[in-house]
Amino acid sequence: AHILHVDMDAFFASVELLDRPDLRHRPVIVGRREPRAVVTTANYSARQYGVHSAMPVATALRLCPTAVVIPPRHHLYRQYSQRVMDLLRSYTPRIEPVSVDEAWMDVSGSHRLFGGTGRIAAEIRRRMRDDVALTCSIGAAPPKFGAKLASGRAKPDGLLIVNAGEGAGFLAPLPVGALAGVGEHTRAALHRLGIETVGQLREISPARLQRSLGAAQAAVLVERASGRQQAEVAAARVERSIGKETAVPVDETDPERLRAVLVGLADRSAAALRAADLLTRTVVLKLRDGAFRTITRSVTLPAPTATTQELIDAAQDLLTRSGWDRPTRLIGVRFASLVPTASGLARDPIWGAASQWRAVDAVADRI
Ligand code: TTP
Numbered sequence: 001a002h003i004l005h006v007d008m009d010a011f012f013a014s015v016e017l018l019d020r021p022d023l024r025h026r027p028v029i030v031g032r033r034e035p036r037a038v039v040t041t042a043n044y045s046a047r048q049y050g051v052h053s054a055m056p057v058a059t060a061l062r063l064c065p066t067a068v069v070i071p072p073r074h075h076l077y078r079q080y081s082q083r084v085m086d087l088l089r090s091y092t093p094r095i096e097p098v099s100v101d102e103a104w105m106d107v108s109g110s111h112r113l114f115g116g117t118g119r120i121a122a123e124i125r126r127r128m129r130d131d132v133a134l135t136c137s138i139g140a141a142p143p144k145f146g147a148k149l150a151s152g153r154a155k156p157d158g159l160l161i162v163n164a165g166e167g168a169g170f171l172a173p174l175p176v177g178a179l180a181g182v183g184e185h186t187r188a189a190l191h192r193l194g195i196e197t198v199g200q201l202r203e204i205s206p207a208r209l210q211r212s213l214g215a216a217q218a219a220v221l222v223e224r225a226s227g228r229q230q231a232e233v234a235a236a237r238v239e240r241s242i243g244k245e246t247a248v249p250v251d252e253t254d255p256e257r258l259r260a261v262l263v264g265l266a267d268r269s270a271a272a273l274r275a276a277d278l279l280t281r282t283v284v285l286k287l288r289d290g291a292f293r294t295i296t297r298s299v300t301l302p303a304p305t306a307t308t309q310e311l312i313d314a315a316q317d318l319l320t321r322s323g324w325d326r327p328t329r330l331i332g333v334r335f336a337s338l339v340p341t342a343s344g345l346a347r348d349p350i351w352g353a354a355s356q357w358r359a360v361d362a363v364a365d366r367i
């Protein structure tokens, strides 16, 4: 299972409790104390009384008169949501946030850096507790919606991993509507065939299913019902390189001015690299002359970095060593072989110039 579904536990209430540790063991409702207000969420202790999201606050207080009602502070939840998503993004760029407190992740490309799915999930839960001070629940399963069902089953503060072999058993009792691609229309058609659950869908003869739904859809549904199908996490595109280039208006013949343009490009690209939480290992220089002849030169760095000064030095070195002396039409710099900052592959800058440059970058980025 490479797909994780991460969902924070009683999110708004848990954030509020960070400021009110005295209430930790009491029932807590987040909602306004107004006549028509509804519960946005309640902690698990209030849920034991039957309180749930979207219920009128008045009803909730009848069920649980001792509950403390806290008005929502949405700016705070947005901040914590950002921290949660940043933490998740440090394990893979393939993440699809579903709501403020919930995301799908495809960790199939993260195993070499962070270990198996179970290890990654456990690590996320530990860091969520240690660094953000909140708990979450994580489900892992081969199909995407299976992961969401698993995280729901694991709640609160739990982890449930459904392996490929067990996927089929896990899905069998679920209603067919739980399968991706089964809407009202398909459900009605399946219903007419006497099919209510995923398990029943698996047992029907393929010929009957095809007559009712057509060969294409029947095949897709059988595949999904089997639990083998791998849904795609609609992640942001994975960046393969980050860089900038600029066309020089009048063909540039002054080597010093060319060098100054290059420094500016490297500086801005390095900032973009840090903003994306990435390090680079390869610097590529591109030069084009007035006759559209283009050359590229690249260098592999001793260790991944996002430090402006190191990247400017590498780019300038490439320019010097290229021996370029033609009037320049275009110049560009590009950073490739990217790795997440959180991979821990950067050299440790405990002392020396590297740590000072990193401090300079941090200040520059803030400005
Ligand atoms: P959920 O993840 O659905 O709920 P939760 O995090 O409070 O509890 P759990 O996941 O442990 O079951 O929603 C996330 C937040 O979204 C929730 O804390 C408050 C907000 N929310 C509303 O404002 N209105 C709603 O109807 C729901 C369901 C959630």
Ligand code: MG
Binding pocket: 007, 008, 009, 010, 011, 101, 102
């Ligand atoms: Mg939640």
